[in-house]
Amino acid sequence: MKPYYEWRHVFKLDPAKPLSDDALEQLAESGTDAIIIGGSGGVTEENTLDLLMRVRQYSVTCALEVSTIQALSPGFDYYLIPSVLNAAEVTWLNGLHHRALKEYGHMMPFQEVLSEGYCVLNEDSTVAQLTGANTHLDTEDVVAYARMTDQLFHMPIFYLEYSGTYGCPETVDEVNRTLEQSQLFYGGGIATPEQAEEMAASADTIVVGNVIYDDLKNALKTVGAVKTYA
Ligand code: 1GP
Numbered sequence: 327m328k329p330y331y332e333w334r335h336v337f338k339l340d341p342a343k344p345l346s347d348d349a350l351e352q353l354a355e356s357g358t359d360a361i362i363i364g365g366s367g368g369v370t371e372e373n374t375l376d377l378l379m380r381v382r383q384y385s386v387t388c389a390l391e392v393s394t395i396q397a398l399s400p401g402f403d404y405y406l407i408p409s410v411l412n413a414a415e416v417t418w419l420n421g422l423h424h425r426a427l428k429e430y431g432h433m434m435p436f437q438e439v440l441s442e443g444y445c446v447l448n449e450d451s452t453v454a455q456l457t458g459a460n461t462h463l464d465t466e467d468v469v470a471y472a473r474m475t476d477q478l479f480h481m482p483i484f485y486l487e488y489s490g491t492y493g494c495p496e497t498v499d500e501v502n503r504t505l506e507q508s509q510l511f512y513g514g515g516i517a518t519p520e521q522a523e524e525m526a527a528s529a530d531t532i533v534v535g536n537v538i539y540d541d542l543k544n545a546l547k548t549v550g551a552v553k554t555y556a
Pocket residue numbers: 338487488489490491512513514515516533534535536537
């Protein structure tokens with residue numbers, strides 16, 4: 327298993343989207359550092375477990391990004407728990423977390439749990455709609471959320487989430503310079519090796535999602551782009 331602080335490139339697979347065995351094999355054997363299973367809609371215990379079993383045929387590190395308590399399943403290397411810092415309702419910041427801890431806190435494998443300070447920046451994304459995120463933020467606002475994650479809450483991961491659209495490299499760069507301890511994850515709209523390389527220049531870890539389903543060839547090329555850069 328590769329520890330999260332060594333991840334430079336990860337693929338995020340959506341359990342609600344179909345993926346052929348052949349495609350999954352290519353992704354798992356691509357040299358990516360980890361596979362994250364997670365999505366914002368249609369995630370169930372059944373489709374999560376099904377995908378976990380399929381990924382477990384390979385040696386790649388596999389994490390669950392928990393978006394619904396119902397889909398919590400054992401057997402992952404890591405459990406990533408997002409807290410949306412710019413959400414409109416506290417449900418997404420700590421409400422679901424409270425509910426989960428009340429029910430399962432006594433048996434949670436905390437050594438495998440990683441909290442993520444999420445900053446959602448694409449107002450059209452499902453996650454922004456779901457959480458009512460205030461995406462009208464300037465760089466100083468985003469940097470303040472990065473400090474909150476890093477210096478105030480001491481969360482291991484700060485996640486700049488542009489899901490579905492390519493973000494602003496200058497903002498990523500500014501955040502990168504601010505963070506001292508937290509690992510910087512960048513995700514959103516990476517569709518080419520060039521974009522992967524550009525974001526990998528500032529973020530510690532880049533997350534590649536949608537393009538897997540739209541253009542597998544280019545998705546696979548993002549791995550090499552990041553590794554060459556590193
Ligand atoms: C989504 O950050 C990830 O949670 C990746 O974004 O799907 O736009 O690549 P894309």
